[in-house]
Amino acid sequence: MGFRKRPQDVAAAAEDGAGNEAHEAGAAAAVHQVDVPVHLKSTVFYEAISDDKEEGGGGEYEFVAEVDGGDLVAEALAGAAAAEDADALETGNGGGRGRRSGRPPVEGELGLPKGFCRSQQSLGFHCQLQRKVKKGKRSPKFSPERTMAPPSLLSDLSSSVTARLFPFRASEAATRIFRCHPPPSRQPIPSNSVPTRLTLSRRSSSSFVFGVAATDSGASAKVIDGKLVSKQVKDEVAEEIATMKAATGHVPGLAVILVGSRKDSQTYVRNKKKACEAVGIKSFEVNLPEDATEEEVIEHISEFNNDSSVHGILVQLPLPRHMNEETILGAVNIEKDVDGFHPLNIGRLAMQRRYPLFVPCTPKGCMELLHRYGVEIKGKRAVVIGRSNIVGMPAALLLQSYFSNRQKANATVSIVHSNTKNPEEITRQADIVISAVGVANLVRGSWIKPGATVIDVGINPVDDAESPRGYRLVGDVCYEEVSKIASAITPVPGGVGPMTIAMLLSNTLESAKRAYNFK
Numbered sequence: 001m002g003f004r005k006r007p008q009d010v011a012a013a014a015e016d017g018a019g020n021e022a023h024e025a026g027a028a029a030a031v032h033q034v035d036v037p038v039h040l041k042s043t044v045f046y047e048a049i050s051d052d053k054e055e056g057g058g059g060e061y062e063f064v065a066e067v068d069g070g071d072l073v074a075e076a077l078a079g080a081a082a083a084e085d086a087d088a089l090e091t092g093n094g095g096g097r098g099r100r101s102g103r104p105p106v107e108g109e110l111g112l113p114k115g116f117c118r119s120q121q122s123l124g125f126h127c128q129l130q131r132k133v134k135k136g137k138r139s140p141k142f143s144p145e146r147t148m149a150p151p152s153l154l155s156d157l158s159s160s161v162t163a164r165l166f167p168f169r170a171s172e173a174a175t176r177i178f179r180c181h182p183p184p185s186r187q188p189i190p191s192n193s194v195p196t197r198l199t200l201s202r203r204s205s206s207s208f209v210f211g212v213a214a215t216d217s218g219a220s221a222k223v224i225d226g227k228l229v230s231k232q233v234k235d236e237v238a239e240e241i242a243t244m245k246a247a248t249g250h251v252p253g254l255a256v257i258l259v260g261s262r263k264d265s266q267t268y269v270r271n272k273k274k275a276c277e278a279v280g281i282k283s284f285e286v287n288l289p290e291d292a293t294e295e296e297v298i299e300h301i302s303e304f305n306n307d308s309s310v311h312g313i314l315v316q317l318p319l320p321r322h323m324n325e326e327t328i329l330g331a332v333n334i335e336k337d338v339d340g341f342h343p344l345n346i347g348r349l350a351m352q353r354r355y356p357l358f359v360p361c362t363p364k365g366c367m368e369l370l371h372r373y374g375v376e377i378k379g380k381r382a383v384v385i386g387r388s389n390i391v392g393m394p395a396a397l398l399l400q401s402y403f404s405n406r407q408k409a410n411a412t413v414s415i416v417h418s419n420t421k422n423p424e425e426i427t428r429q430a431d432i433v434i435s436a437v438g439v440a441n442l443v444r445g446s447w448i449k450p451g452a453t454v455i456d457v458g459i460n461p462v463d464d465a466e467s468p469r470g471y472r473l474v475g476d477v478c479y480e481e482v483s484k485i486a487s488a489i490t491p492v493p494g495g496v497g498p499m500t501i502a503m504l505l506s507n508t509l510e511s512a513k514r515a516y517n518f519k
């Protein structure tokens with residue numbers, strides 16, 4: 001059992017001598033410790049891998065990362081893993097166990113995937129790793145050269161960058177627990193600042209809501225209320241559907257395919273269904289068992305592709321591991337791809353004078369919030385943190401190109417990702433920041449230019465004994481710090497999340513309007 005650097009960290013990693021000492025001192029003891037100096041605002045990644053199979057290693061090991069010093073990280077992140085044997089780890093089938101903030105995550109909930117552990121922390125503190133060998137187990141060899149790594153700040157796994165869409169994905173969620181301060185209680189929005197109604201398809205600049213003015217330092221940013229705007233959007237969608245029904249006799253239909261029985265996915269699907277009902281969209285649902293085959297899923301997609309009462313098809317993500325996401329998403333007729341995940345839709349989004357049939361819901365929701373709150377985009381500097389297929393990348397494309405109704409947003413866009421050398425400095429140049437990286441409290445006050453607008457796409461679960469669910473959701477942005485510097489900010493929850501669903505309904509309506517040639 002040892003630590004291995006992630007391949008992308010190896011080149012940049014500076015080895016730390018402290019590991020050797022820890023190895024020697026702790027070789028015979030049950031607890032090995034290694035002190036790892038973590039540079040200010042650097043990230044530590046470590047993976048637990050079993051590599052001492054031939055020495056009869058294996059057994060259960062617990063890894064605990066503790067952060068000492070620094071009042072901002074009140075609670076250390078902790079990651080833990082256990083492995084039955086090396087093969088199990090390599091294949092991901094080993095017995096895994098994790099610990100974060102003292103509570104063992106449950107597999108499939110906030111837990112770690114079996115046999116694998118990754119942890120990271122992005123603040124400058126001394127980090128201590130302990131390796132505890134469980135009773136009765138042989139002390140494993142410790143390899144200091146495999147100890148730690150790395151100067152990269154962001155994890156860039158495609159799914160981790162999209163924590164919004166996969167908030168409980170086991171391999172990502174468990175290890176991002178950075179604490180700054182608990183978010184302050186939200187101020188109610190004064191009624192005169194409620195955005196005015198806007199038609200999604202036809203909008204004029206006169207329908208902008210209200211300007212977002214820079215605030216004095218210390219003042220609090222305007223809260224961009226996604227719940228409120230999503231309600232408006234839904235009302236507008238409902239109204240249009242009623243008109244369409246009266247004129248054509250048809251209503252839009254949305255089919256959702258859910259594979260497996262993940263609790264979070266079931267909740268999302270249920271919420272989507274409810275939202276559909278509320279606006280007059282007919283919903284179709286298919287539930288397949290975890291062990292369904294790719295062919296079965298594709299069969300259902302084909303059926304919906306050929307069903308003229310279905311105008312949108314959504315395959316709930318994440319799919320079970322044995323399925324190829326690309327193959328399955330590629331089977332959705334692009335005219336019904338209301339998620340906007342089909343490569344053709346994304347490709348068109350990326351090209352000049354080409355227009356996608358649908359824009360992915362989450363980034364579209366971000367743009368809608370900017371638009372309805374009258375945030376000027378043209379000529380502004382925007383930074384997108386994260387480059388996932390479903391949020392970061394399309395958000396960056398939307399900010400600089402196609403916006404809506406063939407209007408260009410025309411921002412100057414930079415993307416900050418795992419290999420960005422100075423993310424804080426780059427982000428600080430932005431007038432508009434969209435963070436979609438899935439790391440709780442990553443974006444600190446110091447990252448933000450005074451007066452900037454901040455859209456927080458992250459939905460990160462953190463332990464909270466006081467919450468009925470045992471956890472609460474926080475964004476990528478340290479709300480308390482950033483709300484003092486930014487001029488406007490989205491909260492989590494109640495920001496981008498509800499907009500994702502509203503945009504799905506809007507895309508489904510758009511699809512039906514196209515199908516019935518209803519303008």
Ligand SMILES: Nc1nc(=O)c2c([nH]1)NC[C@@H]1CN(c3ccc(C(=O)N[C@@H](CCC(=O)O)C(=O)O)cc3)C=[N+]21
Pocket residue numbers: 164165166167268314315316317318339361459473492493494495496497498499500501
């Ligand atoms: N094909 C596909 N398309 C998706 O759009 C898709 C998906 N798969 N898989 C799962 C994710 C997740 N997702 C969210 C939608 C709404 C909230 C949302 O409304 N969140 C609330 C909080 C919810 C809570 O409290 O649990 C909020 O931020 O205020 C969050 C996440 C769409 N997803």
